[in-house]
Amino acid sequence: MDDRKLEVLRAIVEDYVSTQEPVGSKAVAQKHALGVSAATVRNDMAYLEEAGYIQQPHTSAGRIPTAKGYRLFVDRLGKIKPLSAAERRAVHRFLSEAIDLDDVVTRTVRLLAQLTHQVAVVQYPSLNRSSVRHLELVSLTPTRLMIVMITDTGRVEQRYAELPAELSEADVLELRRLVNEQLQGRRLADAPRIIAGLAALARPELRDNASALARVLLDTVAARTEERVAVAGAANLTRDGNFFAGSMRPILEALEEEVVLMQLLGRADSNALLTVRIGDENEIDDFRETTVVTAGYGPGSVVGHMGVLGPTRMDYPGTIAAVRAVARYVSEILEQNR
Amino acid sequence: MDDRKLEVLRAIVEDYVSTQEPVGSKAVAQKHALGVSAATVRNDMAYLEEAGYIQQPHTSAGRIPTAKGYRLFVDRLGKIKPLSAAERRAVHRFLSEAIDLDDVVTRTVRLLAQLTHQVAVVQYPSLNRSSVRHLELVSLTPTRLMIVMITDTGRVEQRYAELPAELSEADVLELRRLVNEQLQGRRLADAPRIIAGLAALARPELRDNASALARVLLDTVAARTEERVAVAGAANLTRDGNFFAGSMRPILEALEEEVVLMQLLGRADSNALLTVRIGDENEIDDFRETTVVTAGYGPGSVVGHMGVLGPTRMDYPGTIAAVRAVARYVSEILEQNR
DNA sequence: GACTGGCACTCCCGGACTGGGAGTGCCAGA
DNA sequence: TCTGGCACTCCCAGTCCGGGAGTGCCAGTC
DSSP states (O other): OOHHHHHHHHHHHHHHHHHOBBOOOOOOHHTTOOOOOOOHHHHHHHHHHHHTTTEEETTSSSSOHHHHHHHHIIIOOOOOOOOOOHHHHHHHHHHHHHHHHHHHHHHHHHHHHHHHHHHHEEEEEEGGBBEEEEEEEEEEEEEEEEEEETTTOOOOOEEEEEOOOOOHHHHHHHHEEEHHHHHHHOBBHHHHHHHHHHHHHGGGHHHHHHHHHHHHHHHHHHHGSOOEEEEEGGGGGGTSSSSSSHHHHHHHHHTTTTHHHHHHHHHHHHHSSHHHEEESSOOOOOGGTEEEEEEEEOSSSOHHHHEEESSSSHHHHHHHHHHHHHHHHHHHHHOOOO | OOOHHHHHHHHHHHHHHHHHHOOOOHHHHHHHHHOOOOOHHHOOOHHHHHHOOOOOOOSSSEEEEEHHHHHHIIIIIIEEEOHHHHHHHHHHHHHHHSSHHHHHHHHHHHHHHHHHEEEEEEEEEEEOBBEEEEEEEEETTTTEEEEEEHHHHHHOEEEEOOOOSOEEEEEHHHHHHHHHHHHHTTTTTHHHHHHHHHHHOOGGHHHHHHHHHHHHHHHTTTGGSOOOOOEGGGGGGGGSSSHHHHHHHHHHHHHHHHHHHHHHHHHTTSSSEEEEEEEEGOOSSSTTTTEEEEEEOOSOOEEEEEEEEEEESSHHHHHHHHHHHHHHHHHHHHHHOO
16 A cells, blocks of 8 residues: 555545535545545545545545554554644642542643543553551441551542441451551552451451451452542534444443443453554444543552543544553653552 | 313322323213313313413314313322332332441442333432541551541541651540540531640640641541432433433433532422422423432431432322332431441 | 304425436546 | 546525415404
8 A cells, every 4th residue: 555545545535524514536635735636535535445445435535444443544644633732731730739639630631531532431440559658447336346447549438347346446456467568559459358357367356356347358359349430521423524423322321331341441451552443343333433531540550540432433543642641640640649 | 170170180290191192082981981062172272372281282182281280180189009019018028238428329329210111319418417427547557547437427538648747546536435435426517616626635746637627637528528328210302202312411411410419319308208390390401301309318317318200290199108208217217327 | 250162374204306426437549 | 557537416495386274354243
């Protein structure tokens, strides 16, 4: 495939993204200074269509890119356009004002939605990849205990335990020391094993209570592996003709299904810094017309993913740059708060 | 206004809600067994239109209710239809499986959306109306302190404080005792006053650190009066012809603006068990075509509001029943966890 | 006086039709 | 290999039109 054909493809992608209308040979020849006539462009277009990069909505209409065409564009043609200095400053300031983890995530997801004009999705730092920073036990009544777990990524989980026997304040102190000794600094993925042996380490008189506590702890670290995600920018779905009414419904529904969102984010290859899945590269049926751009973030290692979701016809260079920049800033912030 | 006219209005509201189409005199006379002819119904309709309860989209079309008409329907004609026993059981089971406050709110908002087929909104228990159950101080480094505040409604807030001087473990214990002594059981609304006097109560050597801590505490209880809300069921906006594309955008946008949502929920008269605001009774422009049904909830006193939001053309008896029932169950659950 | 059947009238809605325009494919010539 | 020309295709928006649903009013009946 020669260079000019690639240029024609680039022209089609760029024009179609900005106008949302099939682009014809004449427009390409004129606006993009290829130095050839419309007829020549037509020949190239015929080739590109044959090869599956573009298609015609109907005879005698202009061409629009296929998923395969976008893929080629992203891989070989799109030069990522970095954020402006002003944008970078704004991102930085907005994120550094966050007061806690919840706030970081909320701000991040809004920022992404605003920068990209798409729907943004941010996964909370995964519990599995976090470690225990501190466990707090608070005695509510002699037989009722509140457990608060704080992770190094700033997540706070709380649970209640009903105890089989009464517990004195001194007992609570002892249990608190025990669980912290055993669990502090440990990765949550390793926690279940440790918790299993916990009761055996307590004084015999405390053993019943300790195992009740262990059961709840186990639930805290394991069962709630279900991950949380934040979403923003749903209104962007209605942007110009982003989605025609018909295909909007299932997407709005999916946005409220953690499972689906996690699939979209998680399928991202964790090794890659940034993943772009275009159209039917998403294996979920409702997202055949959708592109998902995701990036991992975290202090050092990846503890979660974030991304945006929009029509395949999106501004790839801009979107990719925004997602990458925001993921980096968030990682920095988590690093600082470590 | 005689009884038959009211019956005609009821027929129009009910038919229009279920068919979404202007209803004509013939349909009313036939289906609703009023024992009179279509011509008579026409006379009544002319009266109802004159009085502002119904209107004609255009000459020679059927009638649709106005906001005033819905209002009359809700106030005088709608007999609330209670949930079925099966529904009640399902609600109860689903909510009682919640593991913490976050989970209660998440489940509640989904449940409401599903029961009513509308957009549901649930406010987290207001910090202002909660009291402090426990304050936990965790020393991260000698000059960095994590503060975790737990309220009696189960909310957990965390903050970090940078300290002017180093703090020993014993000092942390002392401060923890001090702040808990002073604040435990106090309502958050009263907390700022108490916190202001906090530093003065500490040992002179701890005073600088205590006031740094106090500043952060103040921020925790006061600044974050900004309330949180959960939303679900946005996909229901696309239901049949619920909202025409044009009016959907601003509503999706509003759903991501806490401020607007709080306005919608909060304007609810706190004394009323249940509030229905129809069409232009909402003072927000984008919600002129929208009805909001809200209820307060809480253990004993009201600590937050929940509700649903949909087109004025909604199933009032069913929606009202659902909101009321869910609010009651949630209140019960909070009562139990107190 | 309240109700009813009849009737003329209004207006929306969907389908059929049409002309213009944008874009294509192909071909012959440079 | 590229280009200008040309016939062809098909969408789109506008117009026109008939059917149908619903109304308002009126004169007649109980």
